[in-house]
Every structure is written in C-alpha cells, then in structure tokens.
Amino acid sequence: MSAIHVVVTAGHVDHGKSALIHAITGMEPDRWAEERRRGMTIDLGFGWLTLPSGNRMAFVDVPGHERFVTNMLAGVGPVPAVVFVVAADEGWMPQSAEHLAVVNALGISHGLLAVTKSDLADPAAATAEAASHIARTSLGEIPAVAVSSVTGAGIPELLRALDELGQSLPPPDPGAPARIWIDRAFSMTGSGTVVTGTLPAGTVHRGDELVITPSMRPVRVRDVQVLGEPVPAACGTARVALNLRGISKDALRRGMALVQAGRWTLTDMIDVRIKSVSPAVESGYGRPSAQAQAAAGDLGQLPRTITIHVGSARTIARLRPLGPGLARLSLADPLPLHVGEPVLLRDPGSRRAGGWPAVAGAVVLDVNPPLLNRRGAAAAAAKLLASWPDQPAAADLLARHGIMRASSLLAMGISEHPVPISGEWLADPGRWRTLGHQLGEVLASHAAAEPLAAGMPVEAARAALDLPDRRLVLALAKPPFRVSCGALHIARPAGQDAGPNLPEAVLAAVRILRADLAAAPFLSPDADRLRKLGLDARSIAAAVRAGELMRISDHVVLAPGADVAAAAVLAGLDQPFTAAQARQALESTRRTAIPLLEFLDSAGITERLADDRRVLRSGPADPPAPAGALVRGEAGS
Numbered sequence: 001m002s003a004i005h006v007v008v009t010a011g012h013v014d015h016g017k018s019a020l021i022h023a024i025t026g027m028e029p030d031r032w033a034e035e036r037r038r039g040m041t042i043d044l045g046f047g048w049l050t051l052p053s054g055n056r057m058a059f060v061d062v063p064g065h066e067r068f069v070t071n072m073l074a075g076v077g078p079v080p081a082v083v084f085v086v087a088a089d090e091g092w093m094p095q096s097a098e099h100l101a102v103v104n105a106l107g108i109s110h111g112l113l114a115v116t117k118s119d120l121a122d123p124a125a126a127t128a129e130a131a132s133h134i135a136r137t138s139l140g141e142i143p144a145v146a147v148s149s150v151t152g153a154g155i156p157e158l159l160r161a162l163d164e165l166g167q168s169l170p171p172p173d174p175g176a177p178a179r180i181w182i183d184r185a186f187s188m189t190g191s192g193t194v195v196t197g198t199l200p201a202g203t204v205h206r207g208d209e210l211v212i213t214p215s216m217r218p219v220r221v222r223d224v225q226v227l228g229e230p231v232p233a234a235c236g237t238a239r240v241a242l243n244l245r246g247i248s249k250d251a252l253r254r255g256m257a258l259v260q261a262g263r264w265t266l267t268d269m270i271d272v273r274i275k276s277v278s279p280a281v282e283s284g285y286g287r288p289s290a291q292a293q294a295a296a297g298d299l300g301q302l303p304r305t306i307t308i309h310v311g312s313a314r315t316i317a318r319l320r321p322l323g324p325g326l327a328r329l330s331l332a333d334p335l336p337l338h339v340g341e342p343v344l345l346r347d348p349g350s351r352r353a354g355g356w357p358a359v360a361g362a363v364v365l366d367v368n369p370p371l372l373n374r375r376g377a378a379a380a381a382a383k384l385l386a387s388w389p390d391q392p393a394a395a396d397l398l399a400r401h402g403i404m405r406a407s408s409l410l411a412m413g414i415s416e417h418p419v420p421i422s423g424e425w426l427a428d429p430g431r432w433r434t435l436g437h438q439l440g441e442v443l444a445s446h447a448a449a450e451p452l453a454a455g456m457p458v459e460a461a462r463a464a465l466d467l468p469d470r471r472l473v474l475a476l477a478k479p480p481f482r483v484s485c486g487a488l489h490i491a492r493p494a495g496q497d498a499g500p501n502l503p504e505a506v507l508a509a510v511r512i513l514r515a516d517l518a519a520a521p522f523l524s525p526d527a528d529r530l531r532k533l534g535l536d537a538r539s540i541a542a543a544v545r546a547g548e549l550m551r552i553s554d555h556v557v558l559a560p561g562a563d564v565a566a567a568a569v570l571a572g573l574d575q576p577f578t579a580a581q582a583r584q585a586l587e588s589t590r591r592t593a594i595p596l597l598e599f600l601d602s603a604g605i606t607e608r609l610a611d612d613r614r615v616l617r618s619g620p621a622d623p624p625a626p627a628g629a630l631v632r633g634e635a636g637s
C-alpha cells in the first residue's frame with residue numbers, strides 16, 4: 001500500500017513557498033480572496049500530489065510574514081518534515097532565521113532545502129548560506145534543490161528529492177494514540193460539521209468516538225476523508241478531514257484537538273526541559289549556536305510569562321525556573337499532552353524590543369507534576385528531573401510519583417510498565433519498600449495507642465499511609481503483616497511472649513486467671529470473678545488475641561491448650577461417654593463442660609452420637625492437627 005507523507009513549508013515572506021506548492025500539486029494553497037489580492041499567504045494552505053514512487057505527499061503551506069507567525073506555528077506544530085524555502089535572489093532573510101528557529105525548537109530532523117526563483121539569480125550563494133544555517137539545527141545536513149516555479153527548472157529533481165524525503169521518514173505506529181490538532185472547522189451543506197488536521201500517528205476509523213479537548217466532550221466520527229477521498233479509516237501520517245456528528249462548527253476551532261479517550265493527559269501544569277533558546281533580535285538571531293545551547297542552561301533570558309505552542313494550539317503560561325534548564329509551566333488553558341513530546345516557547349514581549357520574539361524548544365518531562373509546597377521542593381525536583389532522559393520511561397515517572405495507575409501512565413504516553421502490585425496499581429520498588437517499613441511503624445503506633453483493638457482497620461492504615469486505594473494496603477500486608485476481618489495485624493514471631501503487648505493491668509489480671517486455671521483447668525472464671533479482676537469483654541478479647549487465653553464460648557475462657565488437655569482426660573473414659581461422665585472426669589461444672597464439649601465437637605476432637613453420647617476421634621498421643629497443617633499422609637510424600 002502506498003504511504004502518505006505530510007510536509008510543511010517554511011521560509012521568508014514572498015520567497016515562493018505557495019508558488020512551489022502550486023507548481024508541483026496544481027492546487028492553490030492560498031484559499032482566501034484576500035490572500036490572492038495581496039499576493040501573500042495569511043492562513044494555512046493545503047495541497048497534495050502523487051510522487052514518482054506512487055507514495056502521496058500532502059503539504060501544509062504556511063505564511064512567511066511575521067504578522068502571521070502564529071498561523072505558521074499552528075501549521076508546523078503537528079508535521080514531522082519540512083520543505084525549507086529560500087529565494088535565490090534574496091538569500092537568507094529574517095523570517096528564514098525565525099522559521100528555522102521554530103523548526104529547531106520543535107526538533108524536526110527531516111527536511112529538504114528548496115532554493116526558489118533560480119530563474120532570477122544564481123542559486124549557489126543562497127544555497128550555501130542557507131545550508132550553513134540549517135546545518136547547525138535539528139535538521140542538520142539536508143539535500144538542497146534549486147527550482148523555478150515559473151520555468152519549471154529543477155521540478156523533476158525536487159519531486160525525486162521529496163520522494164526520498166518521504167521514504168526516509170520513520171513509519172509511524174498505526175497503534176499509537178490518535179491526536180488530531182484541529183486546523184480548520186467548517187460546515188458543509190449535506191454533511192454538517194467538518195474538521196481538518198494532521199494525523200501524525202495512530203488510526204481513526206469511521207464511527208470512532210473521540211474526545212474534544214479541552215471540554216473532553218465525546219464526539220462521533222461520521223466519515224473520514226484523506227486527501228479529499230472518503231476512506232473507512234485514516235492511518236497516520238495523513239491529512240484528514242473528519243465529518244463529526246452532533247456538534248456545531250461554532251463549538252470547534254483551531255487549537256482544539258480530537259483525541260482518543262484515555263490516551264492523553266489533559267493538563268494545565270507541566271515540567272519541561274528547555275532544549276534550546278534562540279535569543280530575540282538582530283541578524284544573528286536564529287542561529288541556535290553553541291552559545292544558545294549554553295543559554296538553555298540558564299533560563300534568565302526567558303521571561304516569566306511566555307506563550308507555549310503545541311500542535312495547532314497556543315496558550316499563555318507562567319514559567320517557574322526549577323533548576324538549570326528545567327522549568328515548571330502553568331498553562332492558562334489545559335492541553336492534551338504526553339511526556340517526551342516537544343513544545344515551543346515564545347516570548348511575545350521581546351517583539352516590542354524591535355526584534356523577533358525569542359523562541360525556545362522544550363521537551364515535556366511530566367504532565368502531572370506534584371505540587372512544590374515544601375521548602376527546597378523545587379531544587380529537589382530539578383535534581384530528579386535532571387537525571388531523566390527526554391523520553392521518560394515508566395521507571396522514571398514511578399520514581400517521582402511512587403504509586404500510579406497503569407491507565408495514568410498510558411494517558412501520559414507510556415504503554416510499557418512493570419507488573420502491577422494490585423489491580424492496575426504500579427509502584428516504584430524503593431517507594432514500596434519504604435511503605436512496608438511505614439506500615440510496620442503505623443501498626444506499632446496504633447497498637448501502642450489502642451492496645452485492646454483487634455488490629456488496625458485497613459482503611460485507617462490506608463489513610464495513615466496516604467495511599468489512594470485499600471487494595472494497596474492489602475498488597476502491602478505480606479508477612480509479618482496479615483489481614484483478618486478487615487484489620488491488619490503484625491504476626492508474632494514464633495516463641496515470642498505475647499504478654500508484653502497487653503496493657504499492664506490486663507496482663508496482671510490475666511496472670512491471676514492463669515493461676516486459677518492451672519489449679520482447675522476446666523473451670524472457667526465466672527462473670528463475677530472477671531468483674532473483680534477488672535476484665536471486660538474487650539480485655540478478654542485482647543488476651544485471647546494475644547494467645548493468653550483460649551475462648552471456648554461467649555462466656556467461657558480457659559488456658560491455651562485446654563482443648564488438647566481435655567482430650568487427654570477424655571481418652572481415659574470408656575467410649576462412648578456421656579456429658580455427665582465427661583464433666584466428672586474433667587472436674588468441671590455444667591457451665592464449662594457443656595460449651596467445652598461442643599467446642600471439642602466442632603474442632604473434630606470428639607464426635608456427638610445420635611444418643612447424645614460422645615466418642616473421642618483421635619487418641620491422646622495424636623493431638624488434633626493445628627489449622628493449616630498438612631493433611632497426614634501428605635506430610636511425608
């Protein structure tokens with residue numbers, strides 16, 4: 001299948017950009033009557049052609065005049081390659097420099113130099129001068145072709161060079177998240193609202209639902225056209241026209257975007273790395289030289305209020321320097337962004353000084369940066385961000401954010417991530433270890449503050465650790481932590497005395513009870529005895545949890561191990577035995593013996609027969625296996 005490439009023009013006013021597009025496509029990029037009357041491009045123009053290879057190429061034609069630079073920026077923003085136009089007769093001019101600074105700031109690395117009006121002057125000098133400026137930018141060394149749109153000289157060579165340019169472009173990922181920056185919105189009789197834009201990557205199908213930014217209003221794509229022809233789906237790179245259902249053209253304008261839901265982060269605060277600053281002014285402006293690159297380190301020359309341009313959008317931003325080459329931008333209007341994408345910053349004020357506005361290229365590092373409230377937070381942020389590559393990975397963002405949803409990362413433009421901790425939650429390994437320690441501390445201080453509580457409620461632990469989801473607490477509760485009945489406990493290491501965990505008064509009372517039980521192991525203390533010892537239901541429950549007492553029923557507690565001891569006594573009886581025989585053998589009372597026998601029944605130590613007598617299920621030498629032990633027979637295998 002033939003590919004479609006999209007290329008944008010750039011260059012000084014009147015250097016022949018539009019004439020060149022017309023000469024090779026036969027289409028008139030200057031669409032407005034006013035443009036034709038003034039002989040000057042004001043707004044974006046479009047045209048396309050089929051190249052000798054059969055691939056198609058679409059052009060976005062921009063105005064060269066400085067007054068329309070925002071239109072120029074809207075055109076160049078979403079496009080991956082440039083045809084840089086310089087007239088042979090005039091050579092390098094101020095907007096040549098300004099447009100080159102823009103191309104460089106956006107990091108565009110594919111392009112072609114077209115030296116026009118070769119019928120009017122020898123193109124050699126203009127070619128050499130332009131090439132030397134261009135070589136110092138992200139474009140580097142690019143092919144140059146001399147042409148005349150009037151005589152047609154050089155046009156076949158230009159078409160071949162455009163073909164090669166197209167084939168040198170990295171093939172975009174059809175599965176990439178779609179984002180179409182709107183450059184035009186209009187209504188067409190019969191079909192309704194239409195928007196056009198460049199689709200750099202990804203796929204948009206007829207019938208898809210997309211979201212309009214910044215309103216995030218969903219909208220249905222009724223029809224898709226690519227280069228004027230209806231298609232079932234458009235694959236980036238392409239120039240597309242989308243017919244939208246259920247929205248008026250008045251609700252749409254340039255700078256809005258149509259995005260795939262869940263794949264972009266709409267943000268009004270970003271952290272960026274400034275890549276290059278082209279200083280305002282004069283003849284030297286537009287050479288992003290070593291000196292300008294060095295200037296990127298200090299943001300001093302960038303004002304605190306700037307304009308940010310992304311795609312066809314622009315908005316005002318407040319710039320807060322964080323550290324060398326790093327800044328936080330607060331945007332007046334939210335934009336749908338990914339980490340790692342280039343943005344362009346301009347100083348609209350520097351124009352007043354008589355020069356061209358300064359232009360800086362920046363790359364987005366974080367689209368959801370944490371607030372910088374603490375003292376020293378900005379410096380710490382700068383230190384961390386300085387270690388990040390221009391295209392941050394999941395590990396970088398997790399190192400900053402600690403805990404994130406995989407879907408948030410996806411909306412930041414990162415689809416590869418580590419295995420989730422729980423559900424879709426991802427955690428930075430270091431942060432997860434720290435949380436484990438913090439959970440221990442939180443549980444210990446909770447136990448100290450509420451010694452009789454049955455562990456710490458999971459929700460309280462979640463709040464104390466400031467985690468966004470209870471499931472994270474549950475995932476964190478690996479041994480020695482455990483969760484039962486919605487509460488967190490620290491499992492006691494084997495052999496450790498449980499006593500010290502109980503408050504002193506409870507411990508003292510329990511020791512007295514244990515002495516009573518040592519003398520009469522099957523006589524549960526009665527309510528009166530417990531009251532006298534100052535033990536209420538809560539402290540009894542705490543003593544049971546601490547392993548100091550064994551709960552037989554609501555009103556019966558014995559020493560731990562009373563069940564095994566009872567089984568040993570009952571083994572001495574003739575089987576089966578009655579409850580009365582058991583009570584006598586245990587030297588117990590009905591009040592304790594009946595609940596104890598029922599407890600033994602349910603533990604599987606005794607079995608109650610139809611005639612109400614009981615038999616012991618296993619001998620005294622064979623005490624019942626503790627819960628969770630291996631089933632006998634499996635143990636040795």
Ligand SMILES: Nc1nc2c(ncn2[C@@H]2O[C@H](COP(=O)(O)OP(=O)(O)OP(=O)(O)O)[C@@H](O)[C@H]2O)c(=O)[nH]1
Nearest residue numbers: 013014015016017018019040041064117148149150
């Ligand atoms: N002789 C000659 N004239 C040309 C050539 N290319 C363009 N022109 C003329 O130069 C003038 C400007 O051409 P445009 O194509 O409008 O220039 P542009 O770069 O699009 O200008 P803006 O869009 O305003 O920045 C027109 O009068 C063209 O006819 C060429 O190759 N030879």
Ligand SMILES: [Mg+2]
Nearest residue numbers: 017018040041
């Ligand atoms: Mg033009």
